[in-house]
Structures are given as C-alpha cells and as structure tokens.
Amino acid sequence: MTTVAPVLAATAATAASAAPVDKRVGPLLRAWRERRRVSQLELALRADSSARHISFIETGRSRPSEEMVLRLAEHLDVPVRERNALLLAAGYAPHYPETPLDDPALDALRAGMERLIQGYEPYPALVVDATYTVVAANRGIMMLLDGVPESLLTPPLNAMRLTLHPEGLAPRIRNLREWRGHLLAQMERQIALYRSEPLRALYEEVAAYPMPEPGPGATPADEPAEPVPYFALPMQIEHEGRTLSFISSISTFNTPMDVTVAELAIETFLPADPATVKYLHSLAT
Known part of the structure; x- marks a missing residue:
C-alpha cells in the first residue's frame, strides 16, 4: 500500500457539524425526525414510548433520559457525531469517543484497511474521511494520479479537489459533466444530513471550478452525453492513450462506536x- 497523505487526527474543526440555531435537545430531535420523515407516533412505536412523550420531549416539556436520547437517535439513524451533540444538548456527556486515527488503539483498524485496499490491487482503492481527505490509497490510485501537478499532490490530499480541479483528473475524465454532477449531488446529500460547515466550504470550492477544455473523445459540456451502456454510471478516464472505465463503490463500517471510525x-x-x-492486470504483471 502507498500512503498518499499523513494520517490526521480527527478533530472537531475537520468535520464538525453546525447545529441548527436552536440547540435544545427537543428541537434537535424534532429536526432529525422531520428529516427522516417519521411521525411522532411511528417514532414512539419504534422506541417503545408514546407519541405524547415524544411530543413533550420535542417541545421541552419533558427532559429525556440519556438512554432515551440514544434510543431515539438510533431509530432515527442519526450519525455518531450528531448523537454526541444530542447528548450534550440534553445535559449529558458524549457517549462516543473520537480517537485520533494514529492512536495505538486503532492499530488493528489501520492494518485491516491497509490489507483491504492492498488486496484490491491492481484495481484502485482509497480511504477518505468525512471531508474527503485522503487517508491512504493503493497503487491503483497512484497510477490514475500520474501527471497530476505536484501542487495538487501536497498533503493533505483531497479526493474531490484531485478529481474536479481543472489541473487534476478532470481534463482526462471523458464523461466529466455526468461524473461531476454525480459527485456534487453526493456532497449535497451529505451536507443535508450532517450540516458540516467544512464539507459545505469544500462543496462551494469544487462546484466553482471552471470546466476544463474536454480532452480527446470527451463529451463537450454543452452537448448531451450518449446513453451509458453500463449497469451504473462509470468514471471514464484517459490513461496513456487508453480509456479506462470504473464503477465506484463506497463502504463504511457497520455499527461504529467511535466518531473517527x-x-x-x-x-x-x-x-x-x-x-x-486486461490493462490493469497487464500493469500488475
């Protein structure tokens, strides 16, 4: 495995969430419930409570126990970082730790991720954090980064900047208009869920990048693309005179108990x- 960015400690400044103006636990829980489009009655049934009690919590007439806050957050699929914010708003200590990624306690996690992305070679794979900072990448990713200016390869690397910057991979992506739209929509969904100011700042930055001049065979930005003959939208990228096509898949950890993880x-x-x-395997041999 090739590490392309130093392992960074996860900090509140890196992926902190901007809570709504009203930081009381009741309005926060109501906002999450409405975001999930769940009624008070449905949430009460899921959490083994009553609609009346849920209403009292949301209006501030009742203070939920620590157990109730965690139970409601689980049934509303609230992100781990935001569960800590709910507990703080209710007057309790955070339940989930935020361990720096270079902490010895996460040695097994780092080793497992290294084995995973190395075992995926010769196909590209990388690990990113909540704001797309690249934690590690394998040789397949390094192959795609051939020719990217050193100015964009200065740590900490950011996957969105590398992909969409007009001096990064963007000029080599044949279906840039479609792939760019996919990435920006992905970020928009995450912003709506996490309310992360650093993520929003990154989105505004990369969305403002000018579209580079299309490379050979690329679809001009003002022309409709041909129908994609794949089972999912691929990233079609030029590499040494060849067009390589990839389908992206993103995996996260199941039931994490740490904010960083x-x-x-x-x-x-x-x-x-x-x-x-065939081409990737020819490189591997």
Missing part, C-alpha cells in the same frame, strides 16, 4: 469493461 469511507473502483480489466 464512523466517518471513514473506503472507496473502491471496479473495472466496468474487459479492456480495463
């Missing part, structure tokens, strides 16, 4: 056609 994502790129498979 909860915000890690492993992105793998599966070859979308036989020609890409």
Whole structure:
C-alpha cells in the first residue's frame, strides 16, 4: 500500500457539524425526525414510548433520559457525531469517543484497511474521511494520479479537489459533466444530513471550478452525453492513450462506536469493461 497523505487526527474543526440555531435537545430531535420523515407516533412505536412523550420531549416539556436520547437517535439513524451533540444538548456527556486515527488503539483498524485496499490491487482503492481527505490509497490510485501537478499532490490530499480541479483528473475524465454532477449531488446529500460547515466550504470550492477544455473523445459540456451502456454510471478516464472505465463503490463500517471510525469511507473502483480489466492486470504483471 502507498500512503498518499499523513494520517490526521480527527478533530472537531475537520468535520464538525453546525447545529441548527436552536440547540435544545427537543428541537434537535424534532429536526432529525422531520428529516427522516417519521411521525411522532411511528417514532414512539419504534422506541417503545408514546407519541405524547415524544411530543413533550420535542417541545421541552419533558427532559429525556440519556438512554432515551440514544434510543431515539438510533431509530432515527442519526450519525455518531450528531448523537454526541444530542447528548450534550440534553445535559449529558458524549457517549462516543473520537480517537485520533494514529492512536495505538486503532492499530488493528489501520492494518485491516491497509490489507483491504492492498488486496484490491491492481484495481484502485482509497480511504477518505468525512471531508474527503485522503487517508491512504493503493497503487491503483497512484497510477490514475500520474501527471497530476505536484501542487495538487501536497498533503493533505483531497479526493474531490484531485478529481474536479481543472489541473487534476478532470481534463482526462471523458464523461466529466455526468461524473461531476454525480459527485456534487453526493456532497449535497451529505451536507443535508450532517450540516458540516467544512464539507459545505469544500462543496462551494469544487462546484466553482471552471470546466476544463474536454480532452480527446470527451463529451463537450454543452452537448448531451450518449446513453451509458453500463449497469451504473462509470468514471471514464484517459490513461496513456487508453480509456479506462470504473464503477465506484463506497463502504463504511457497520455499527461504529467511535466518531473517527464512523466517518471513514473506503472507496473502491471496479473495472466496468474487459479492456480495463486486461490493462490493469497487464500493469500488475
């Protein structure tokens, strides 16, 4: 495995969430319930409570216990970082730790991620945090970064900047208009869920990048793309005179009990056609 960015300690400044103006636990829980489009009655049934009690909590007439806050957060699928925010708003201590990624306690996690993305070679794979800072990447990713200016490869690397910057991978992505739209929509969904100011700032930055001049064979930005003959939208990228096609898949950890772990994502790129498979394996040999 090739590590392309130093392992950074997860800090509140990196992925802190901006809570709504009203930071009381009741309005916060109501906002999450409405975001999930769940009625008070449905939430009460899920949490083994009553609609009346849920209403009292949301209006501030009743203070929920620590156990109730965690139970409601679980049934509303609230992100781990935001569960801590709910507990603080209710007057309780955070329940989930936020361990720096380079802490010895996470040695097994780091080793497991290294084995995973190394074992995925020759196909590209990388690990990013909540704001797309690259924690680690394998040789498949390094192959795609050939030719990217050193100015964009100065740590900490950011996957969105590397992909969408007009001097990064963007000029080599044949279906840039579609792939860019996919990435921006992905970030918009995350912003709506996490209310993260650092993520919003990143979104505004990369969304403002000018579209580079299309490379050979690329679809011009003002022309409709041809129908994609794949089972999912691929990233079609030029590399040494070849067009490589990849389908992206993102994995996260199940039932994380640590904020840092909860915000890690492993992105793998599966070859979308036989020609890409053959070329990558030829590099490996």
